[in-house]
Amino acid sequence: MTSPKDIPAPAMKLTVERSGRAKDWLLLIVCLLSTCVGGAALFTLLAYVVVDAAGWLDWQFLSSTTSRFPEKAGIFPAMVGSIYMAGLMIPPAMVMGIGAAVYLTEYAKPSRLTRFIDINIANLAGVPSVVWGLLGLGLFIQLFDMTYGTLLVGALTMALLILPVITITSREAIRAVPDSLRQAAYGIGATKWQTISRIVLPRALPGILTGTVLSLARALGETAPLIMIGVPTAVFATPDSPGDKFTSMTMQLFSWSDYPQPEFQRGVLAAGVVTLLVVLLSLNALAIYLRHRFQGKHQ
């Protein structure tokens, strides 16, 4: 790190006058462009997809089941399947995640065990999605002898997948709650659990929710774990119960990309991609809205 002593003052002044301005501008432009490049690239790609989806994305597409004929193919069971899976996976993931976060912030004394759990969770957050699929296959389908490709197994596997991220974001949210609030609660005689459940968690809720919504969006975009647990690529009915087979939008897209007819490649697939992205962007927007709304409240 440059120490202030190293810059000879008179020379600096001259440098500033001549090349400083140029370099400053250069830095600004480089940084601004870099920020925009990723977004611009994605935007271009999205534009292409939307154009390709024109004519294919209609009510018939949204309300039909898949078909071997591109004109008849639709995404309805897949959409319902994805939503049901998301709905089933959120409660266990949130309960476990918030529970683990509460333990790590409120109850655990700093020790080797705590540090070990910390490292462990950070590592789990980085496990590739295909490995989660193997866990689902080995644990739920083979060891627990559950039925493959059902909402239950899918939801449980995905719940485990998002558990580390929910734990980490919840932990940050709980840590951000000022300690003065806790002390105040203890001061008036509240028990630990009362403090946590009535003071800390409600304050941390916005942050927890944001993390949950983002994890939800991630889970809806996953394909590899579902492939490994045998989620079907063709179902013709929407699932009625957790024991029913389901398919997800991502699985449907993945399977459509392999169909021989060129119309599937460009038209149907593009319509499916747009549908999926609309659902996900809505969720992202929800997260951002929640973050803003609750941040403003507690400022």
Next chain:
Amino acid sequence: MDTTDNADLPLDLTRGVHLGRERFARSAVFVCAAVTVLTTGGIIAVLLIHAAEFFADWSVWDFLTGTQWSPAIEPVQYGVLPLVCGTLVITLGSAIIALPLGVAAAVYLSEYARPKVRAVVKPMLEILAGVPTVVYGYFALVYITPWLKNVFPSISTFNTLSASIVVGIMIIPFVASISEDAIRAVPKSLRMAGYGLGATRFSVVVRVVIPAAFSGIIASFILALSRAIGETMAVTIAAGQSPRIANLLNLEDTFLRPIETMTAAMVNIGMSDVTGDSLAYRSLFAIGLVLFCMTFMMNILGSWVTSRFREKYE
């Protein structure tokens, strides 16, 4: 702020009225934390058990040092190095894109952007990470590769460059977010000291702020690369299935041709027609084990870097 010193407070502050509930709450949250440990145990167990079945028939040494991955073409060989090479090439390609762009974006967000601009731009960056990977794979195959064909006419339909581009775009938010946090954590006093000496913005950013935030920036790199290593669907769809050791000195060979990563190999074997009880099928778990170890080590490295090089600002 760490609130673990609250753990010392006695549970029965209200003289046993809610003691049972308190004890239950404590055990319940402990169980939740234990589940995370059990999950890791589960993953390791599943991978180890099946990988052990694989290694019963193919030596660990040959697997780790073999340079040919050929599960079904004679002579049958299970050397994981080509797959590791594939993963590293894609990761390298995506790093070239994401690391500079991510840090520059972080600098923009923390040093230049007004709060209103930041409130819009930061979520837009995060959306890059929210697009499903299967969609990125589709984008790479259907839009990016044909476009690249105009620039590099000799490019193959499946190639490393397309996949690297989309994975790079996907991990920019990881670098940008975490680096931005690190840069914002640099105290204003350091910057002001620089300006006070007459340094330009450029100098302050490049010579004061970034070095100070260095550990956080490196940690963001490691996290982003770890994500790139584990990326599955985009590379499965876009990079092809040609396991080979790329000649890094020959850029065309490395980036314009197909390559197979560890994750793609796993998905392809999992969905293929190989006999379920065969060595080829079980190799899937052996690759998974190597992959898990790689990401594990990257994460440990990231933690170590963060804690070791964290600048003490007082």
Next chain:
Amino acid sequence: MVKRSWITVWLAVAALMASCGGTEETPGTKKLSGEIKIAGSSTVYPISMAIAEEFSKLHPDVKVSVSSTGTGGGFKNFFIPGKTDINDASRPIKASEAEAARANKIEPIELAVGIDALSVVANKDADWADTMTFAQLKRIWGPGNPPKKWNEVETAWPDADLELYGPASTSGTFDYFTEVVIGKSGSHRSDYHKTEHDNVIVQGIEGNKNALGYFGFAYYTNNKDRIKAVAIDGGSGPVKPSLADAQSGAYPLSRPLFIYVSSTALAKPHVKAFVEFYVRNSATKLVSQVGYVPITDAQMKENLAKIGVK
């Protein structure tokens, strides 16, 4: 799901027959319900999926699901442990797999459901590649000293680099090709563009005059305007891949496709009705619609007998 009245069911059947050109309806169908689980080969998947699609329209209370897991994985992870009722297979079941199933009290019943006319395809402008013999194919694709240029195989062919596309080595198509064309399983050159994404093979060949590839008939027939099929000479003259020639056996690269039904599952009425529907329809143009060759009437009768239907 909405329960339909009898009249609606029969009207639907009539409408179906009009639109799809006569799907074979199983006579005397009652109201069926239950679950049917199918997994297995991605090659047979389009057939199972098409049958499931039509069956679901007739029997909305029967929930059919089709997973594309690959033949081997399908057997090991799902069929043998009794989790699926039907396994799609692009190759006959192996003895070890059948034994493992029997050990679980499951008798795998083999039913042929179609034939894949494996097509060797080339660029439309490659006028020297209209016909090839097995010997030429073996030379191009075989492992020993694989040729880099066309004229290394036949001097009359151009002096240009061979650009080869084909399925990944873990696929059933690859297995079949190595066994039938080259003569030994797993014996194949390794320097070619490997992919499971047959659409990409079409793209690659379309874009290069010197490209050659092979894949299932469905991808050829859906892209006839972009690539051409090579006529294969198996010893009795060159034959182009077509449904008629594959069915008669004149086309030498005809790969049989199967489903294996679990005996325990067959005992359930809705599964039996489905399998009967499957067998009857695999002799119709429903199969050709998805790009495969339907089975003959004789095979259909044989299959019906196997599942205990007169």
